[in-house]
Amino acid sequence: MEWLRLWMQQHAITEVECLLPDFTGNARGKILPASKFLKEGGMRLPENIFLQTVNGDWPDDENIDWTERDMELHADIKTPRLVPWASEPTAQVIHDCFDASGNPVDMAPRSVLRRVLNLYEAQGWRPVVAPELEFFLVKKNEDWDYPLEPPIGRNGRPETARQSFSIDAVNEFDPIFEEMYDFCEAQELEVDTLIHESGAAQMEVNFIHGDALDLADQVFLFKRTMREAAMRHDVYATFMAKPMKNEPGSAMHIHQSLVDADGNNLFANADGSHSELFLHFIGGMQRYIPSAVALFAPNVNSYRRLAFGDSAPRNMAWGEDNRTVGLRVPRSGPADRRLENRFAGADANPYLALAASLACGYLGMMNSIAPTEQVQGSAYNMPFGVARSLEEALLELEQCDELCQLLGPRFVSAFIAVKRKEYEAFFTVISAWEREFLLLNV
Numbered sequence: 001m002e003w004l005r006l007w008m009q010q011h012a013i014t015e016v017e018c019l020l021p022d023f024t025g026n027a028r029g030k031i032l033p034a035s036k037f038l039k040e041g042g043m044r045l046p047e048n049i050f051l052q053t054v055n056g057d058w059p060d061d062e063n064i065d066w067t068e069r070d071m072e073l074h075a076d077i078k079t080p081r082l083v084p085w086a087s088e089p090t091a092q093v094i095h096d097c098f099d100a101s102g103n104p105v106d107m108a109p110r111s112v113l114r115r116v117l118n119l120y121e122a123q124g125w126r127p128v129v130a131p132e133l134e135f136f137l138v139k140k141n142e143d144w145d146y147p148l149e150p151p152i153g154r155n156g157r158p159e160t161a162r163q164s165f166s167i168d169a170v171n172e173f174d175p176i177f178e179e180m181y182d183f184c185e186a187q188e189l190e191v192d193t194l195i196h197e198s199g200a201a202q203m204e205v206n207f208i209h210g211d212a213l214d215l216a217d218q219v220f221l222f223k224r225t226m227r228e229a230a231m232r233h234d235v236y237a238t239f240m241a242k243p244m245k246n247e248p249g250s251a252m253h254i255h256q257s258l259v260d261a262d263g264n265n266l267f268a269n270a271d272g273s274h275s276e277l278f279l280h281f282i283g284g285m286q287r288y289i290p291s292a293v294a295l296f297a298p299n300v301n302s303y304r305r306l307a308f309g310d311s312a313p314r315n316m317a318w319g320e321d322n323r324t325v326g327l328r329v330p331r332s333g334p335a336d337r338r339l340e341n342r343f344a345g346a347d348a349n350p351y352l353a354l355a356a357s358l359a360c361g362y363l364g365m366m367n368s369i370a371p372t373e374q375v376q377g378s379a380y381n382m383p384f385g386v387a388r389s390l391e392e393a394l395l396e397l398e399q400c401d402e403l404c405q406l407l408g409p410r411f412v413s414a415f416i417a418v419k420r421k422e423y424e425a426f427f428t429v430i431s432a433w434e435r436e437f438l439l440l441n442v
Contacts, residue, residue, distance in 0.1 A: 249305025284364015
């Protein structure tokens with residue numbers, strides 16, 4: 001903690017935001033005076049914070065322990081960053097959760113990812129990941145009964161045509177992105193590339209590849225950052241998977257490779273061919289992603305992207321330099337051989353999505369699962385290969401004992417209970433479509 005004390009003194013920090021990600025990927029925690037934070041060296045929060053649904057409700061599952069035990073939260077000293085939009089010098093520090101005996105709380109998303117990474121470490125492997133995160137800028141929407149609309153750019157008009165990779169379309173929102181980059185630089189978030197995606201005011205940011213836990217932290221903090229930068233310009237940034245009916249969905253594509261202790265890429269042979277380990281990693285992804293899809297698509301809205309979104313993965317095919325498959329091998333040399341998982345939505349919790357993706361690949365490597373033949377040409381005409389609703393996806397996860405054991409049975413049970421409660425809440429809402437077409441016609 002001495003290094004942290006000096007860092008806070010150097011930046012004249014007066015307040016500390018003590019953060020932890022919940023199941024949804026939002027920041028929970030407490031705000032403490034800097035002196036109190038340094039004196040106490042941690043804090044407590046009830047464990048049941050992970051059981052609250054996105055709409056503020058609680059599951060009805062009788063198997064859940066409702067004693068609301070306290071967790072001991074300890075700062076990860078690798079994570080202190082400035083809060084660049086705060087009016088006074090403020091720090092934000094991500095915390096890990098432990099029980100009274102000092103064991104990691106198995107429901108905490110950071111603990112779930114660490115659990116998977118420890119399995120890799122035991123084999124002498126280190127995953128390297130690079131997320132690509134898509135999102136929309138939308139006009140402020142203060143009445144949720146009204147559909148979302150693209151915001152007004154500098155030219156005074158909203159976008160009405162597809163503007164894939166357009167530089168000028170990005171420049172329409174320069175003030176927002178200039179502030180976003182300033183905020184990211186202040187927090188040492190390694191945002192690499194900004195592009196305009198195919199939707200109206202839909203953007204994508206790419207992160208520099210690195211350690212899986214660090215990249216999950218960066219995505220977690222970037223979402224906060226992007227929302228804050230947009231709101232300062234009277235615009236919303238949304239990471240909903242499918243926010244608008246006639247626009248494509250937003251994904252979080254995950255590039256994954258594997259290196260040994262010396263940094264050698266284990267997914268390629270010296271001659272540039274795919275290694276057996278890489279093929280087994282792909283085989284594991286093909287076999288287990290259908291059971292893990294609830295972690296890549298964790299909300300009712302997620303399946304609007306998977307089932308109806310443009311360029312969305314619909315099957316478990318794999319191929320080289322082919323964006324129509326769910327598992328893509330980008331054109332690469334032996335040093336940067338990797339697999340792109342295209343199933344995760346922008347709405348996924350980055351810790352849980354990375355944990356699930358690496359867990360699927362790990363099971364493939366440990367069980368020597370061979371992949372299918374790769375697809376040549378378009379895979380869009382192949383049969384649908386994953387769940388088409390949250391209800392179906394949760395059942396698939398519940399029935400896969402191998403994934404449940406690997407991710408942690410208590411975590412999986414809690415996650416399923418929370419998401420089922422959200423699914424039930426969604427079905428209590430009568431939609432405009434039902435009023436339009438069923439009210440007087442049935």
